[in-house]
Amino acid sequence: MAFGLINLEAEVTYGTIKNPNTPSLxxxxxxxxxxxxxxxxxxxxxxxxxxxxxxxxxxxxxxxxxxxxxxxxxxxxxxxxxxxxxxxxxxxxxxxxxxxxxxxxxxxxxxxxxxxxxxxxxxxxxxxxxxxxxxxxxxxxxxxxxxxxxxxxxxxxxxxxxxxxxxxxxxxxxxxxxxxxxxxxxxxxxxxxxxxxxxxxxxxxxxxxxxxxxxxxxxxxxxxxxxxxxxxxxxxxxxxxxxxxxxxxxxxxxxxxxxxxxxxxxxxxxxxxxxxxxxxxxxxxxxxxxxxxxxxxxxxxxxxxxxxxxxxxxxxxxxxxxxxxxxxxxxxxxxxxxxxxxxxxxxxxxxxxxxxxxxxxxxxxxxxxxxxxxxxxxxxxxQPALVPASKWLDSHAPKAPAVFAKWDKTREMIRINWRTTDSEPIRWWLFQVKTDNRWISKLMPGNQRMALLRPGKIFPEIISLTALDMAGNASIAAALTKK
The missing domain is CATH 3.20.20.80 (Glycosidases)
Known part of the structure; x- marks a missing residue:
């Protein structure tokens, strides 16, 4: 896994977290x-x-x-x-x-x-x-x-x-x-x-x-x-x-x-x-x-x-x-x-x-x-749900993605970029954000590599991304956390 340490307006810093404890869908x-x-x-x-x-x-x-x-x-x-x-x-x-x-x-x-x-x-x-x-x-x-x-x-x-x-x-x-x-x-x-x-x-x-x-x-x-x-x-x-x-x-x-x-x-x-x-x-x-x-x-x-x-x-x-x-x-x-x-x-x-x-x-x-x-x-x-995995088609879980983030001053939004670290095709990205102790989950298509996140009154505590392959197998979550 690869992560970037980010600084938002020189005030909010995000870094790698190994066990983000993201909720499973x-x-x-x-x-x-x-x-x-x-x-x-x-x-x-x-x-x-x-x-x-x-x-x-x-x-x-x-x-x-x-x-x-x-x-x-x-x-x-x-x-x-x-x-x-x-x-x-x-x-x-x-x-x-x-x-x-x-x-x-x-x-x-x-x-x-x-x-x-x-x-x-x-x-x-x-x-x-x-x-x-x-x-x-x-x-x-x-x-x-x-x-x-x-x-x-x-x-x-x-x-x-x-x-x-x-x-x-x-x-x-x-x-x-x-x-x-x-x-x-x-x-x-x-x-x-x-x-x-x-x-x-x-x-x-x-x-x-x-x-x-x-x-x-x-x-x-x-x-x-x-x-x-x-x-x-x-x-x-x-x-x-x-x-x-x-x-x-x-x-x-x-x-x-x-x-x-x-x-x-x-x-x-x-x-x-x-x-x-x-x-x-x-x-x-x-x-x-x-x-x-x-x-x-x-x-x-x-x-x-x-x-x-x-x-x-x-x-x-x-x-x-x-x-x-x-x-x-x-x-x-x-x-x-x-x-x-x-x-x-x-x-x-x-x-x-x-x-x-x-x-x-x-x-x-x-x-x-x-x-x-x-x-x-x-x-x-x-709550959203994931399609059950078809393990008989493929039982191998993809590797966790590499995730990076930076502050977009022009848009006043967090720009999150990611890439796959696996040769296996990715069907979905499970994007999860924890703000004010509340998790929000969204499924994004596998060809997507960027998302913009507009903070509210408080910045997200955790930004997490999970890769799902074509058969529905899930990677370990890759996450950034507010320091």
């Missing part, structure tokens, strides 16, 4: 989904002026920061389209009002969301729908570059949707290429997919129309096992490819909250294993995802789908100790009381196997349904 994942399909969260409607689109997105990110969330899960591929410039898929109709039509002037919502989130201490995970090719009720015609036009044999019609056939290798390869294009080009913290694998059954429980690929396979498996095999293979490939290219990028899945009815015994509901062909228990047991966010969208006291009972079951399926961050149905507030969600968070905190929550969806919090947002700020998320 809670490790808790606090996420929210931003859905773009059907303009659920953003943008408020298709075809808005660019300035309005940016303003709305910035307002959502600012709101998340005020709520002391630490991650946003941003839907960038609702239906084989793109909320970012892509050579593989057309621009989304939910952005511009017409599939394939670029915003004018062209801008990049994903890059903007990443930059704005990181500036505010939030992770940004890119959320993909790997198989849905067209949403029910889509208004315009598909773009000439949409996969339903370029490779129509891969796309099936089902219950008003268009769906990639998961058993077609070309369909899986296409979706994987789309995901890896984002991993390669963008500084995302995570890749996320939700609960849509094979489509949810229609009211007549019609079979998915994959007769061609089934007959072509000549498989000796049962048709259900054959379908699951393709989903399992795809999940494993995504996990492996992401970590081959960028080992620190987390891969997360938010499966339907019930694996199978009767697991555990009291649970009733849809059989995701046999109807969506999603064996999420296998993926968790094998460690093919870095975090599992089962959509536990039911109430605590609902015996057939009890939130704490299901959370405990998912924990028991997690021998490799991957992150368990249940999804909460915050959008259900009104008619539910907001206390249902706050109690679910409290249940999660008491459980030794779960370390956070994800809210469906961000709008439910920003609209403050039944004062849910207010309750989160005033009672639940009163």
């Amino acid at each position: 809670t490790r808790e994942f606090r996420g929210a989904w931003i859905a773009t399909v059907n303009n659920i969260d953003w943008p408020s409607k298709p075809g808005l002026p660019i300035a309005k689109q940016k303003k709305e997105l910035a307002e959502l990110i600012n709101a998340a920061a005020r709520l002391k969330l630490n991650c946003l899960i941003f839907q960038v591929r609702p239906a084989c389209d793109a909320l970012y410039p892509s050579k593989l898929e057309p621009w989304s109709e939910y952005l511009t009002g017409k599939m394939g039509k670029a915003p004018s002037p062209v801008w990049d919502p994903l890059a903007y969301a990443i930059n704005e989130s990181h500036r505010r201490g939030l992770e940004l995970h890119a959320w993909f729908n790997p198989y849905r090719a067209r949403y029910k009720g889509a208004k315009g015609a598909p773009a000439p570059s949409h996969i339903s036009r370029t490779q129509p044999r891969l796309v099936k019609n089902y219950d008003g949707y268009q769906w990639l056939d998961p058993a077609e290798p070309a369909a899986a390869n296409h979706s994987l290429n789309v995901i890896m294009d984002v991993v390669n080009r963008y500084d995302v913290d995570g890749i996320h997919i939700d609960d849509y694998f094979y489509p949810y059954p229609d009211s007549k429980r019609t079979s998915f129309p994959d007769e061609i690929s089934w007959k072509k396979s000549n498989s000796k498996l049962s048709r259900k096992d054959w379908r699951r095999m393709h989903i399992n293979s795809f999940i494993k490939r995504i996990h492996n490819e992401i970590h081959r290219v960028k080992p620190h990028v987390k891969f997360g899945i938010s499966p339907f909250g019930i694996w199978r009815p009767g697991h555990p015994k009291q649970i009733k509901g849809l059989d995701a294993y046999d109807e969506l062909y999603a064996d999420a228990r296998l993926w968790l047991r094998e460690g093919w995802m870095d975090y599992c966010a089962p959509q536990l969208y039911w109430r605590i006291d609902d015996r057939d789908q009890s939130y704490p009972v299901l959370m405990q079951w998912w924990h028991e399926q997690n021998p490799k100790g991957r992150h368990l961050w249940p999804g909460n149905n915050s959008a259900k507030v009104n008619p539910w009381p907001a206390s249902e969600i706050t109690k679910q968070i409290e249940f999660t905190r008491k459980h030794h196997g779960a370390t956070g929550n994800i809210h469906w969806n961000l709008s439910a919090l920003t609209k403050n349904r039944d004062n849910l947002g207010t309750q989160l700020i005033t009672r639940i998320y009163t």
Whole structure:
């Protein structure tokens, strides 16, 4: 560690302190989904002026920061389209009002969301729908570059949707290429997919129309096992490819909250294993995802789908100790009381196997349904929290940074500069200041190397900086103290 001894106006001197006793922040994942399909969260409607689109997105990110969330899960591929410039898929109709039509002037919502989130201490995970090719009720015609036009044999019609056939290798390869294009080009913290694998059954429980690929396979498996095999293979490939290219990028899945009815015994509901062909228990047991966010969208006291009972079951399926961050149905507030969600968070905190929550969806919090947002700020998320470290991705903590400070006479502020002393990339700096016996903590992006601090009536007693690497491991704090 290297520190500079500083003299402020020849009156206040700061020097090195080896054990600053800085308070450690809670490790808790606090996420929210931003859905773009059907303009659920953003943008408020298709075809808005660019300035309005940016303003709305910035307002959502600012709101998340005020709520002391630490991650946003941003839907960038609702239906084989793109909320970012892509050579593989057309621009989304939910952005511009017409599939394939670029915003004018062209801008990049994903890059903007990443930059704005990181500036505010939030992770940004890119959320993909790997198989849905067209949403029910889509208004315009598909773009000439949409996969339903370029490779129509891969796309099936089902219950008003268009769906990639998961058993077609070309369909899986296409979706994987789309995901890896984002991993390669963008500084995302995570890749996320939700609960849509094979489509949810229609009211007549019609079979998915994959007769061609089934007959072509000549498989000796049962048709259900054959379908699951393709989903399992795809999940494993995504996990492996992401970590081959960028080992620190987390891969997360938010499966339907019930694996199978009767697991555990009291649970009733849809059989995701046999109807969506999603064996999420296998993926968790094998460690093919870095975090599992089962959509536990039911109430605590609902015996057939009890939130704490299901959370405990998912924990028991997690021998490799991957992150368990249940999804909460915050959008259900009104008619539910907001206390249902706050109690679910409290249940999660008491459980030794779960370390956070994800809210469906961000709008439910920003609209403050039944004062849910207010309750989160005033009672639940009163202090900032760090995303739990992913030790299986990297268990090596970075070295403490070198910190220097000097008085900026022109600005009448303390200028604090720092640098990393490690070759390992730094994702975040945890900046902490103690003034009048009170600590204030702020997370800054890893590319930042300077901060200005305006003293109040008294100068800070301690200025502390901690490095956090791409996997969330923290260094020893480096600090200056007032002599």
